[in-house]
Amino acid sequence: MLRAHRERQKKLLPLFSPELRATRMAFAKGIWDLFLVFTLVFWISICFLYGAGYDTMRHIKDSTFIFRNFDDSQTANDLSSMIIAGFEDPNAPLLKVYTGSEKYDSVAAIKDAVWKGNAWGAVIVNDGFGKQLEQALSEGADYDPTSAVTLVTEESRHYFKVIMVNKAAQTVLTALEGPFSQQMFQRMVTADGANATRVIDQANANALITPFSYAVDNVAPYHFDMSMYILSVTLSLCMVVGSFIPSNMWKSIEEPFYKQVRITHVIALRAFINIIWAAFICIQATGIVFAFHGPLWSPSTRDFFAMFAIFLLNTLSFTFFIDCMQNWVHPRFLLGGYFTTLFVNIAAAVFGPELNNHFFRILYAVPFNNSGLMLRTLLTNGSYNKLNFAITINVLWSLVWWLGSTFLIARKARRVYEGKMLMANVPPPAAPQPAVALEKDAAHSPTNSSALSEYLSSATASYGTTPSPSETDISARMRSARARKSNDTTSDIEIEDM
Numbered sequence: 001m002l003r004a005h006r007e008r009q010k011k012l013l014p015l016f017s018p019e020l021r022a023t024r025m026a027f028a029k030g031i032w033d034l035f036l037v038f039t040l041v042f043w044i045s046i047c048f049l050y051g052a053g054y055d056t057m058r059h060i061k062d063s064t065f066i067f068r069n070f071d072d073s074q075t076a077n078d079l080s081s082m083i084i085a086g087f088e089d090p091n092a093p094l095l096k097v098y099t100g101s102e103k104y105d106s107v108a109a110i111k112d113a114v115w116k117g118n119a120w121g122a123v124i125v126n127d128g129f130g131k132q133l134e135q136a137l138s139e140g141a142d143y144d145p146t147s148a149v150t151l152v153t154e155e156s157r158h159y160f161k162v163i164m165v166n167k168a169a170q171t172v173l174t175a176l177e178g179p180f181s182q183q184m185f186q187r188m189v190t191a192d193g194a195n196a197t198r199v200i201d202q203a204n205a206n207a208l209i210t211p212f213s214y215a216v217d218n219v220a221p222y223h224f225d226m227s228m229y230i231l232s233v234t235l236s237l238c239m240v241v242g243s244f245i246p247s248n249m250w251k252s253i254e255e256p257f258y259k260q261v262r263i264t265h266v267i268a269l270r271a272f273i274n275i276i277w278a279a280f281i282c283i284q285a286t287g288i289v290f291a292f293h294g295p296l297w298s299p300s301t302r303d304f305f306a307m308f309a310i311f312l313l314n315t316l317s318f319t320f321f322i323d324c325m326q327n328w329v330h331p332r333f334l335l336g337g338y339f340t341t342l343f344v345n346i347a348a349a350v351f352g353p354e355l356n357n358h359f360f361r362i363l364y365a366v367p368f369n370n371s372g373l374m375l376r377t378l379l380t381n382g383s384y385n386k387l388n389f390a391i392t393i394n395v396l397w398s399l400v401w402w403l404g405s406t407f408l409i410a411r412k413a414r415r416v417y418e419g420k421m422l423m424a425n426v427p428p429p430a431a432p433q434p435a436v437a438l439e440k441d442a443a444h445s446p447t448n449s450s451a452l453s454e455y456l457s458s459a460t461a462s463y464g465t466t467p468s469p470s471e472t473d474i475s476a477r478m479r480s481a482r483a484r485k486s487n488d489t490t491s492d493i494e495i496e497d498m
Contacts, residue, residue: 034332041336045343052347052360056164059355063093063165066110066122066152073130075184079148079212080125082180086172093120093165107150114152115219117384120165122152123173129212136207137188143204148212149173154220156376156384158352165355166216173214184211220383222376223297232349234285235314235368239345242281242315244338246273247322251331258416267409271402274319282311297379306378313394314371320401327408348372370394 013019065087069080087095096119104110110122129148136143151173153166185208188199200208250270257266286308290299318341325337345368352372353363363369370390377385415421422428 030332037333037336038339041340045340048360049343049347049350052356052363053351054357056161056351056355057091057168059357060091060165060168061094062355063120063161065093065095065169066104066113066119067095067097067124068104068110068122069099069125070107070127071125071129073134075130075133076125078183079129079176079180082176083123083125083149083173086176087123087169089172092168092172095123111152111217111219114154115156115383117154117156117386120157120162121154121169122150123169123214124150124152126150133184133207133211136204137184137199137211138202140202140204143207145206145210145213146215149214151214151216153216153218154380154383155218155222156220156380158354158372158376160350161352161354170214170216177210177213181209181211184208220380221296222379223381232346234289234311235349235371236342236346238278238282238285238311238315239318239342242278243318243322246277246319247326251326258413263410263413266413267406270323270405270409274323275316278312278315278319282315283308285311303378307375310371310374310378313391313398314367317367317394317397317401320398320405323405324401324408327405327412345369365393367394367397 015024067080067083067087069076084095084097087093098104104113104122107124107126110124113119114122126147126149132141132143132147135141151166151169153162153169155162185199188203250273257269261269286304289307290304293299321341322338325334329337344363345366347360348363348366348369349372351360351363353361353366353369356363370393373384373386373390377383377387412421419428
């Protein structure tokens with residue numbers, strides 16, 4: 001067995017043999033193409049990902065907060081002036097002040113506006129704040145500083161952006177507690193004839209030290225402990241497993257279908273496989289989410305099917321996109337398309353389009369962003385309801401890519417059947433050029449044509465194959481052909497005489 005193996009190896013060509021020069025050059029060109037493509041893909045993907053999350057504080061003024069003072073006391077007006085001035089800081093959200101009988105004339109109306117997504121939050125100076133504080137400072141009455149201001153927040157927008165904006169608003173309010181305390185103390189001392197001891201003795205200590213603070217009212221909590229992991233990990237899992245696996249499986253078995261089955265049946269079969277596999281993966285992903293939902297969320301059967309539909313729509317938008325690539329792009333470049341697509345959507349899931357540079361707000365049109373938006377609306381019981389927009393975008397992506405894949409599958413099947421395209425989405429190689437005789441005097445000799453043909457067939461390598469290993473010495477093959485010619489008893493002249 002070892003001897004037979006050695007004999008077989010002797011018949012094969014070494015890697016750097018002259019006969020394999022064309023093969024080596026083709027291989028080197030393919031590696032160079034991959035190097036260029038993936039270098040470009042890598043830099044574009046990473047730059048896009050980092051750019052989507054770069055310095056979002058520069059755009060924090062794009063987040064708006066409603067401000068309303070429901071107390072008419074001088075103390076409340078002084079506090080309102082300090083709050084408005086504090087939110088002028090460039091690192092604070094934009095504060096829109098509403099007074100008089102304008103809209104948002106009640107606490108309930110303001111909370112409803114935040115819940116619907118008309119504002120990121122609200123700052124409310126509560127009715128009765130000034131009177132309660134004055135009684136606490138002058139009479140020592142009970143006082144809760146957090147009853148002065150209510151900070152209305154929500155969590156239905158992007159997870160990281162909500163944390164950043166809410167923290168900025170809380171930082172402004174917390175920074176005002178000390179200056180407002182000093183202002184109130186100076187007012188009390190001045191009113192009582194600069195008798196600081198008397199002010200301290202009669203005042204409620206809590207009101208004197210902290211005359212105002214704030215209470216946070218989250219009108220749209222997530223109700224889910226692992227919400228961020230759902231948005232990024234589960235969507236990515238459904239995309240990779242639900243889209244890439246059936247496409248790669250189909251790629252390995254598609255050739256007989258393209259060459260023997262009707263085009264309409266091929267299109268229908270591929271769409272059927274994609275939908276069934278995507279549904280199989282997404283229903284398992286939904287089950288995993290429900291198994292680890294935590295104690296804060298009590299999902300219903302309706303929530304299960306709603307989340308399953310979100311995952312399925314997101315997965316199908318990628319499945320048909322990958323179908324388009326597999327029927328249009330050379331296989332060596334498929335992974336580059338997958339890589340770029342995945343990174344763009346991860347950027348949408350992790351950083352979101354809100355408060356980004358205006359260029360990166362194209363993420364509003366990315367499937368991951370709209371799937372995440374639908375998930376957050378579901379997890380917050382309907383807050384920030386943009387379902388019509390999100391569903392429309394993802395349905396359009398799925399429809400456009402499905403129509404594109406249908407056209408490309410039909411085109412490829414027709415061209416493969418006609419012999420104008422290989423399964424690798426490239427034209428077939430050109431036919432080899434006809435061989436040229438080795439000697440001028442043998443060019444028209446019918447007597448040695450069989451010997452010459454035998455020599456040329458053994459010396460010429462066809463496309464995609466290596467030269468015949470039976471004769472590795474070209475000089476020996478030429479001498480053999482000439483010997484057969486000299487031993488032929490019939491000459492060219494004799495044939496002409498006959």
